[in-house]
Amino acid sequence: MSSLTMAWLVRYDANNRPVPELATAVPSRANGGISADGRSITYHLRHDARWSDGVPFDAEDVRFSVNVVRDPANNEVTHVGFDLIDRVDVPDKYTVVFRLKRPHAGFYVNFFGSAFAQPCILPRHVLAGEKTINQATYNALPVGIGPFKYAAWRRADAVEMVADPLYFGRKPKLRRIVFKIVPSRDTVLTQLTTHEVDLWLPVPAAYYDRVWNVPGIHVLRQSSYGYNHLDFNTEHGALHDPVVRRALRLATDRATIVAKIRHGVGVLQESVVPPAHPFHADLPRVPYDLAAANRLLDGDGWRRGPDGIRAKNGERLAFDFAIGTGLPDTDELVELVRASWAQIGV
Structure with missing residues (x-):
């Protein structure tokens, strides 16, 4: 929904090229937006952008939003790259300068870009008085700056949007959109x-x-940039061991997941960069190989106990698997992975 109600400094077009949205240009060394040492990124902002409540957008909104993301008390989907920001300067109402601790190649995306699930720029005039954004009344019907604005948000029922006449860009062809919540x-x-x-x-x-x-x-x-993945919490004693992680990967039957649970919809890949991406590289396929997984764990000193579960130095290969349940495909996925991992002593 944010893609319809919010705007970004830089948006990615249909060909995955960065184009300016709230900025007037995509920063580069050629246009002076990126300093020679790569540690200063300058955005010049549009003068005609207004929030959906009519208040003008300016550079202080950007600086405020950086501080929101960097505050650990706020629930943000990601903070990637924001720890590299030393400070944000605002020379005037329509100029923002990110001063970085070191160069960061992902700034187009991470610093309020439209790709993936990046943080949005927030209205300072609405949220500046809040201790955190987590419980702010703003969340009930957010003020945005995109082509649509929220008209109603009926919890557990529907979210209604209408075209925002104040939007600075090309006007949408639709007048109204309703997102229905159907369990x-x-x-x-x-x-x-x-x-x-x-x-x-x-x-x-x-x-x-x-x-x-x-x-x-x-x-x-069509191809998607989304991907399904299992993530390891490396703060867990056993999962801190790279041998354990390699063994679990070998013991995950991804081909069967795609064929039987995903009904053939999906592509097996070895990295987070999908085949449609220009930076995609073909990597050697990691096979489903229980024997190899067992050999790795044997060689690393993980021994099976009377219950069949491996342990080493008092640490058992027993994990909590966090996943949404109650849907047939996710439930089947959990059982398939559980059964495969049990064969290597997990």
Whole structure:
């Protein structure tokens, strides 16, 4: 929803090229936006941008938003790159200078860029008096700066947006968008069939074939920059051991996950950079190999106990698996991984 109600310093276009949005230009060495040592990034801002409540946008909103992201008391999806900011200077109302501790190649994305789930620039005039943003009344109906603005947010029911006449960019062709909150996937499929809903994005893999058969619905299948992944908490004693992590990867049957749980929708890959990305590189495929995983753990001193679970120096290979449950595909995924890992003593 933020992609519709917010704006970024730099937005990525359909060809994955950075283009200015709230900024007037994408900073570069050629235009003076990036200093010779790479430690100063200067953005010149638009003069015509207004928040959806009519208040003008300016450089202080950017500086305020940096401070919000850097404050550990605030719940932010990511802080990547923000620890490299030494300070933010505001020479005038429409100029922001990021002073970095060292050069950071990802600043286009991380510092209020549209790619992935980056933090949004927030309205200082609304939030400056709050101790944190977590419980701010602002969250009930946020003030934005994008092509749409929030008209209503009915918890557990729907979010309604309307075109914002104050938006500085190209006006949207739609006048109104409603995001319906429908807990049941079967109900969504029914509402799609009856045209009570117009768009289902993304369609869960388990419903992919059924959606194809809905009359009057156009199905678009294309590459995505999203990816499914298992992440290791390396502060856990056993998971701090790279041998354990390699063994778990060898013991994860990704091909079966794609074929049976994802119903063939998806691409196996070895990094977070998807095939459609210009920086994608083909890496050697890591196979599903239980024997190799067991050899790694044997060689690293992890011994099976009477219950079949391996241990080393008092640390057991027993983990809590955090994942959303209650959906058939995620439940199947947990059971498949559990069964595979059990065969290597986890």
